[in-house]
Amino acid sequence: MIAPHLAAHDLACRRGDRVLFRGVGFALEAGQALHLAGANGIGKSSLIRILAGLMRPFAGSxxxxxxxxxxxxxxxxxxxxxxxxxxxxxxxxxxxxxxxxxxxxxxxxxxxxxxxxxxxxxxxxxxxxxxxxxxxxxxxxxxxxxxxxxxxxxxxxxxxxxxxxxxxxxxxxxxxxxxxxxxxLAMADHVPAPQSDDGDGDWA
Amino acid sequence: MIARIWPIFRRDLALLLRGAQGRGGAALPLLFFLAVAMLYPFAVGPDARLLARTGAGVIWVAALLAAILPLDRLVEPDVEAGLFDQWALRGLSEEVLLMVRIVAHWISFGVPLLLAAPVAAGLLSLDAGQLALVEWGLLLGTPGLAAIGVTIAALTAGLRAGAALGGLLAIPLTVPLLIFGAGSLQPGGEGGLGLLAACSLVALAVAPFAGAAAIRAARE
The missing domain is CATH 3.40.50.300 (P-loop containing nucleotide triphosphate hydrolases)
Structure with a gap:
């Protein structure tokens, strides 16, 4: 088995007009494991599909x-x-x-x-x-x-x-x-926070 | 590549011929086709001249509607079950997979129609010459019907009311095949067979690419 490698650079994912996450990056080599953690709907499955090449990322590679x-x-x-x-x-x-x-x-x-x-x-x-x-x-x-x-x-x-x-x-x-x-990888760290820009704190 | 496609072709064919779990097999379109041929004489009366003049057209309409029947089961269940995703991960292109499916679909509905056409011709009082033209027409036209059917099935996979929409989309796209197929049975219309074959070839050439693009677009 050739040494596998999987890296994400500054990935962002958009569903409809909502950006689910941005700035996701990591690099994995043989033998390593990455746990994507986060609440339902935060974009874990979308990230998996982007990593699999089944979905195009909104940004990043x-x-x-x-x-x-x-x-x-x-x-x-x-x-x-x-x-x-x-x-x-x-x-x-x-x-x-x-x-x-x-x-x-x-x-x-x-x-x-x-x-x-x-x-x-x-x-x-x-x-x-x-x-x-x-x-x-x-x-x-x-x-x-x-x-x-x-x-x-x-x-x-x-x-x-x-x-x-x-x-x-x-x-x-x-x-x-x-x-x-x-x-x-805590997905919550990569959720864009528009409410902090316009001061609308009700969303948090 | 061939070694990986072969099991997929066998599975497609088995599912489409035998049917399983939410998919009818090849028997349903076939029975539908024969039922139309059987009911038509009851509707217009047993006048052999009238039947002989209009029967071949009825065979074509029945064949076209029989091709539309299995549309919602052609692609949708496999997209839904994640099979197309799994194939994509293995580097199998959707174009090749749909080409395989067109062949399997044709074997499961086109070939039974070819075999059933003599029975239908008997019910509709067609003579041997007309039957020969019908058989040639079906042989040339059903591959096009299969290609259009698989394309539409891929386009409507995952849509709500995809089945109803698929039927509506199929009718205008298959009209050229119907016109040239039924037209070849008019006196002096044998040239229609050439045009029928041309329509089929165009459909076969375009279908895998259009269907593959639809499946990929639906992933986004």
Whole structure:
């Protein structure tokens, strides 16, 4: 795996006529992890999509070396297919073979149609799809949502294993993360504050 | 590239042929097509001369409406489920993906119509010569219908009331295919087949790019 690299320079994002954030910058190398923290609607998901190259930033630029794999609220697995077949579809596209160690405990669910999976099981399936891509850069939008304590710990163990193998991770989460040496980007620091310019304090 | 496109083509085809979870399969447009051909003689009466003169046009109208039926299921569910985002992350261009989908869509609705046309021709008292012209016309015209259908499906994916809007958009765009397709059945109208093929080619050439631009624009 070539050493991945992900850097953001002075990113700004605008939705409609509202600037969600501006001045977001960081640089990540192999093995590093970044936690995007902030309240709902502050622009964590938008930032993830900009980093993935799916959305253009309003200002600034993203520098990326290495393939990207993304987990967001959309599963990208066919609901009517058994989970095993749905995951095999992505293995076929990514030309990877399923690993035997089954870190997300999905072996027993291979014959269950995706639409019958519970919220937590779906999240584990999404993480398995992510791992199947074998991409060095992981972009995770709320990867622990719906996971119970045990699976949240195992998901974070998988993230740590990915970092140890030379990957890098960006995680948007409102839950506390137990990752070693994780950097935190507080999105609230980058929200433009128009009310301080015109003296309208009601907004704060 | 081919190795990565192949599983996608197989999936597209399986979904469009068999249908699943909110998508009807190939049977629905086919039954619709045959139902129109079956009902028309009841509506205008069993006069064989009248049927033979107007039947081929009815076949074309039925084919066009059958092509519009599956529009809302062609692209929307995969945009909604995040599949197009995941493909984009893997460097697969929307143009190629839509080209694949046009082929799969054509196989799932164009080929069944070609196979069903002799039955429809029998119901509408068309003779063998007219049937041959209908078959040639459908063979040349349905790829264009598939291309227009996929483009409109991509344009309306994610819009509220996308299905209704898609139908409205499809009708004016498919009129040229209808005019040349049905026109080729008039005495001395065989030249219409050439124009029909030309319309199809233009639609096929433009569709992947227009549809891809629509999918990318919808991400913003």
């Amino acid at each position: 993203v520098e990326r070396a290495g393939n990207v794999a993304l987990v967001d609220e959309r599963l990208a697995l066919d609901p009517h297919q058994p989970l095993g077949r749905a995951l095999a579809f992505w293995h076929a596209i990514d030309a990877t073979v399923p690993t035997l160690d089954d870190p997300f405990g999905l072996a027993d669910l291979a014959d269950v149609p995706v639409r019958y999976l519970s919220t937590g099981q779906k999240k584990r399936a999404a993480l398995a799809r992510l791992a199947a891509a074998q991409a060095p850069i992981w972009l995770l939008d709320e990867p622990l949502n719906g996971l119970d304590t045990a699976w949240a710990a195992r998901a974070q163990a998988a993230i740590e294993a990915h970092r140890a193998a030379g990957g890098l991770v960006v995680i948007a989460s409102h839950q506390p993360l137990a990752l070693a040496g994780v950097q935190t």
